[in-house]
Amino acid sequence: DADVTQTPRNRITKTGKRIMLECSQTKGHDRMYWYRQDPGLGLRLIYYSFDVKDINKGEISDGYSVSRQAQAKFSLSLESAIPNQTALYFCATSETGTGDIQYFGAGTRLSVL
Amino acid sequence: GDSVTQMEGPVTLSEEAFLTINCTYTATGYPSLFWYVQYPGEGLQLLLKATKADDKGSNKGFEATYRKETTSFHLEKGSVQVSDSAVYFCALSPNGGYNKLIFGAGTRLAVHP
Numbered sequence: 312d313a314d315v316t317q318t319p320r321n322r323i324t325k326t327g328k329r330i331m332l333e334c335s336q337t338k339g340h341d342r343m344y345w346y347r348q349d350p351g352l353g354l355r356l357i358y359y360s361f362d363v364k365d366i367n368k369g370e371i372s373d374g375y376s377v378s379r380q381a382q383a384k385f386s387l388s389l390e391s392a393i394p395n396q397t398a399l400y401f402c403a404t405s406e407t408g409t410g411d412i413q414y415f416g417a418g419t420r421l422s423v424l
Numbered sequence: 425g426d427s428v429t430q431m432e433g434p435v436t437l438s439e440e441a442f443l444t445i446n447c448t449y450t451a452t453g454y455p456s457l458f459w460y461v462q463y464p465g466e467g468l469q470l471l472l473k474a475t476k477a478d479d480k481g482s483n484k485g486f487e488a489t490y491r492k493e494t495t496s497f498h499l500e501k502g503s504v505q506v507s508d509s510a511v512y513f514c515a516l517s518p519n520g521g522y523n524k525l526i527f528g529a530g531t532r533l534a535v536h537p
Binding site: 315351352353354355356359369401403411412413414415416417418 | 470528530
C-alpha cells in the first residue's frame with residue numbers, strides 16, 4: 312500500500328461546485344503539504360501544516376481551504392470551483408528534522424468545466 | 425524572492441547517451457538543493473540532494489554538485505536508459521525555510537532505444 316494516498320485520483324466537476332480532495336498518510340510524519348502542478352510552472356505550494364493545530368498559507372492559497380483532521384489526514388477544499396483550478400494536485404509529507412525531504416502521493420487530476 | 429530555473433524540455437536522447445539538465449537558483453543564505461523525479465502517472469520522488477556548497481549528491485547513476493559560485497545544481501548521468509524517461513524537477517529549500525520547497529518548472533526527458 313502507498314504511504315501517501317490521495318483520493319480521488321481523477322475528478323471532473325462543474326464551475327461553482329464545492330469539491331474536497333483527501334490525503335492520508337501512514338508514514339507517521341508530522342508535516343503535510345498541498346501543491347498544484349501546471350504545465351510549465353512546476354509545483355506551487357497551496358497550504359502546509361506542521362501539526363494538527365498549525366495551518367499556513369502557501370503562495371497560491373486564494374480559492375482554497377484546508378483541514379487537518381488528524382496527524383495522518385489533510386484535506387483540500389475548493390469552495391466554488393472555477394476552470395483555472397483545473398490542474399494536477401499533489402499531497403506531500405515530511406518529518407521534522409529530516410532535512411527537508413518530502414514524500415508525495417500519486418496525485419489527483421482535477422478538471423473544472 | 426527565491427526561485428529555481430531549469431532548462432526547457434523536452435530533452436530527447438538515445439539510450440547510453442550522456443545527460444545534462446541545467447538548474448540555476450536564486451536564494452538568500454544557504455539553501456538545500458534537490459532533484460526530484462516524476463515517472464508517468466506517479467508522484468514525485470527524491471532523486472538526490474545536497475545541503476552545502478561543493479556537496480555532490482548521487483543516486484542511481486545520477487549526480488549533481490552544489491556550486492555556490494555559479495548558483496547551479498546541474499543534473500548529470502553518464503549513460504541514460506529508457507527507464508530514465510520521466511520529468512525531472514530541481515528544487516530548493518530556503519535557509520530556515522521549515523521544509524518548504526520551491527520547484528523549477530520541470531524538464532521532460534525522453535530516452536529512445
